[in-house]
Structures are given as structure tokens and as C-alpha cells.
Amino acid sequence: MSDHQLTEEEYKAQVAGVWKVTVILSIVTVVEVAAALILGPHLPKWIMNPFYAIASIAKAFFIIGEFMHLKYEKRAFMLSLGLPLFFLLWAIIAFGVEGNYLHKLLYLIK
Amino acid sequence: MAEVLEIKEHHTVHQLPTADNGEGGEKSPMNISYGKTMMWYFLLSDAFTFSAFLIAYACLRLGHKWWPNPNDVFNAMPFMGHHKIPMGFVSIMTFILIMSSVFVVRAVQEGHRMNKKGVMYWMFWGILGGAAFLGCQAWEWQHLLAEGMRPFYNVFYEGKDGLTTLWNVHEQGKPLFSPGPVAFGALFFGITGFHGFHVFTGVCLNIWGFFATANGTFEKRGHYEMIEKLGLYWHFVDLVWVFVFLAFYLM
Numbered sequence: 001m002s003d004h005q006l007t008e009e010e011y012k013a014q015v016a017g018v019w020k021v022t023v024i025l026s027i028v029t030v031v032e033v034a035a036a037l038i039l040g041p042h043l044p045k046w047i048m049n050p051f052y053a054i055a056s057i058a059k060a061f062f063i064i065g066e067f068m069h070l071k072y073e074k075r076a077f078m079l080s081l082g083l084p085l086f087f088l089l090w091a092i093i094a095f096g097v098e099g100n101y102l103h104k105l106l107y108l109i110k
Numbered sequence: 111m112a113e114v115l116e117i118k119e120h121h122t123v124h125q126l127p128t129a130d131n132g133e134g135g136e137k138s139p140m141n142i143s144y145g146k147t148m149m150w151y152f153l154l155s156d157a158f159t160f161s162a163f164l165i166a167y168a169c170l171r172l173g174h175k176w177w178p179n180p181n182d183v184f185n186a187m188p189f190m191g192h193h194k195i196p197m198g199f200v201s202i203m204t205f206i207l208i209m210s211s212v213f214v215v216r217a218v219q220e221g222h223r224m225n226k227k228g229v230m231y232w233m234f235w236g237i238l239g240g241a242a243f244l245g246c247q248a249w250e251w252q253h254l255l256a257e258g259m260r261p262f263y264n265v266f267y268e269g270k271d272g273l274t275t276l277w278n279v280h281e282q283g284k285p286l287f288s289p290g291p292v293a294f295g296a297l298f299f300g301i302t303g304f305h306g307f308h309v310f311t312g313v314c315l316n317i318w319g320f321f322a323t324a325n326g327t328f329e330k331r332g333h334y335e336m337i338e339k340l341g342l343y344w345h346f347v348d349l350v351w352v353f354v355f356l357a358f359y360l361m
Contacts, residue, residue: 003267006222006223011219011222011223014219015216015219018212018215018216018219019212022208022209023206025240026196026205026208029201029204029205029208030201032360033197033201033360034183036181036196036359036360037181037196037197040181041181045361049361050360051355052360052361053356053361054357056138056353056356056360059320059352060352063211063345063348063349063352064345064349065214066215067211067215067345068341068342068345068346068349071155073140073141073212074139074141074142075140075142076140077140077142077150080140081150081151081154081163084154085154085157087159088157088158090170091161091165092161092164092165094170095165095168096169096172098169099168099169099170099171099172099173100172100173101173101313102169102173103172103173103175104171106173106175106338107175
């Protein structure tokens with residue numbers, strides 16, 4: 001955080017920014033829930049699940065960037081947190097694929 | 111002027127003693143304080159822990175032949191009796207946690223302005239939101255336990271056409287083997303419980319932050335960085351809930 005004293009305008013802009021992100025997060029959540037209730041029963045999982053995942057990752061970006069203030073930190077610091085998480089994302093996908101394979105092995109191949 | 115001097119003094123106290131030997135070690139390269147850096151890296155390690163749980167969840171769920179449909183499991187609402195409202199209660203919980211997070215952001219912003227009353231006001235609402243979330247989670251757990259769910263016993267089994275059906279343990283008795291996939295209970299109680307434990311810790315820390323603010327501890331220190339660190343932890347709890355919500359209720 002910068003050491004200089006905030007002016008009244010900067011403070012007002014920051015407060016307005018936080019409420020804007022709040023509205024965005026609420027809207028994304030409402031859209032997710034509405035999609036789960038209205039479209040969920042009719043569309044296949046392979047369409048719905050990526051949609052939920054992308055919406056949730058978008059929410060995560062807003063929370064980390066604005067609420068946790070990472071958007072305003074140094075780029076090197078952002079990378080020191082972002083790169084490990086990128087490899088983690090790979091691990092999640094890899095294990096999901098492995099689980100799916102297990103499913104096929106146990107129930108689909110006769 | 112006295113206040114400015116105090117801020118300067120604090121920053122020198124918290125920096126490691128380094129010789130100005132022209133190698134640049136005397137300056138913080140990331141331009142972020144030691145305390146906040148360490149809070150970030152702690153949160154990164156905590157993200158690994160949660161990811162390990164969610165990876166186990168994804169792998170087990172995808173590996174199973176059948177899995178209970180969340181819309182049919184989590185459809186109870188307090189004060190609504192037997193009306194089924196899929197996703198209703200958990201959406202309210204999500205909203206409560208997001209709002210609580212916003213209140214703590216406001217407390218951090220007031221801290222930058224050295225507004226003690228403002229910090230206390232928004233911390234109070236943040237704490238109230240966290241406590242409300244814990245209350246909701248307690249209700250949800252109690253409801254599932256009353257239906258017969260246990261960490262190693264799952265009463266939601268594959269009925270006709272793969273529909274999620276509740277085995278009524280009170281009328282039909284309790285079979286020796288769990289009617290549905292056992293892992294469902296262990297993963298649900300384990301992961302939401304671990305998250306709830308984080309919420310509980312966060313509420314306790316925020317209560318401490320509230321009283322320390324009231325005490326004037328941070329005012330004397332000349333900055334509200336501790337509120338920022340508490341805020342980072344609190345937003346992380348909200349962030350994890352986004353993914354718990356995704357994995358357990360949406361997918």
C-alpha cells in the first residue's frame with residue numbers, strides 16, 4: 001500500500017470500486033444459480049460444468065484482484081503467487097481425467 | 111508531524127538490518143511489507159491444502175458410477191417445513207459470506223484513512239456476517255445429520271432412473287452397508303467442515319481486531335496494517351467458499 005495520504009476523490013473512487021465489484025459478484029452468483037435451476041436439468045453436464053467453473057474463476061479473479069488488492073501490487077509478487085496456482089490448476093485437471101478413466105475402466109468396458 | 115515520524119519509525123523497525131553496500135538489499139523489491147507478504151504465502155499454502163481436498167473430491171466423484179444430485183440433497187430451507195427449494199439456502203449463505211467480505215474491505219479502506227470509528231463499524235458488520243454464515247452451516251449440517259447422513263454413511267442412493275432418493279432410516283431401518291456412495295458424506299463433512307473451521311478462526315481473529323481497534327492499539331502504531339492482514343485472510347475464506355460452492359452445490 002502506498003504511504004501517501006489519500007485524497008477525498010481517491011477514497012471515493014476506491015469505495016465506489018468495491019461496491020461495483022460487489023454488484024458484479026452478486027450478479028455472477030445469481031446467474032450461476034439460475035442456470036443450475038433452469039438450464040441444469042435440460043443440458044448435459046459437459047456444457048454446464050465448464051460454464052460454472054469459468055464463472056467461479058471469474059469471481060475468484062474479482063475477489064483476489066479487488067478485495068485482496070493484488071491488482072495493485074508489483075508484477076513480480078503477482079507472479080510469485082500466480083505461477084504455483086497455475087501448476088495447481090494442471091494437477092486438478094490431471095486428476096479429474098484420471099478419475100474419469102477409472103470410471104470407464106470400472107463400469108464401461110466389459 | 112508527530113504521526114508522520116511514528117510511521118517512518120515503524121517502517122525502519124520492520125525491515126531487516128541490511129548494509130547499504132550498493133547491491134540493493136536495503137530495499138524491499140516487491141514494495142510490500144513483510145507481514146502482508148507472509149500472509150499471502152500462508153494463504154498460498156492453504157490454497158494447496160484445499161486443492162488437495164478438492165482434487166480428492168473430483169477424482170472420487172468422477173470415478174463413481176453414480177453420485178447424488180446436489181439439487182435433490184441440498185434443498186431444505188429453515189422455517190419452510192417440507193417445501194423443497196433447491197439451492198435456496200446455500201445461495202443465501204454464499205451471499206452472506208460475500209457481503210461479510212465486502213464489509214471487511216470497507217474496514218481496510220477506513221483504516222487507510224486512520225478512521226478508528228469507521229474501522230470498528232465495518233469490522234462489526236463483517237464479524238456479524240461471519241457468525242451468520244456459521245449459524246447457517248450449523249443448521250445445514252444438523253438437517254443432514256437428522257436425515258441420517260454421517261461422515262461414513264450416505265442415505266442418498268440411486269433410485270429409479272438414477273434419481274437421487276433418500277433412504278428413510280427412521281422408517282426403513284439402517285442397512286449395514288451405506289445405501290449410497292460412502293465417500294459423499296466424508297467429503298462433504300470434511301471439506302465444508304474444514305472451510306467452516308477457517309470461518310470460525312477468521313471470526314475469532316476479526317473479533318480480536320475489533321477490540322484492538324477499540325483499544326486504540328493500531329492508532330498508537332500509526333497504521334492499520336493488521337486489519338489489512340485480517341482482511342486478506344477473510345477474503346481467502348470467501349474465495350475458498352466460491353470453489354466449495356462450485357464443487358458441491360453447482361456441479
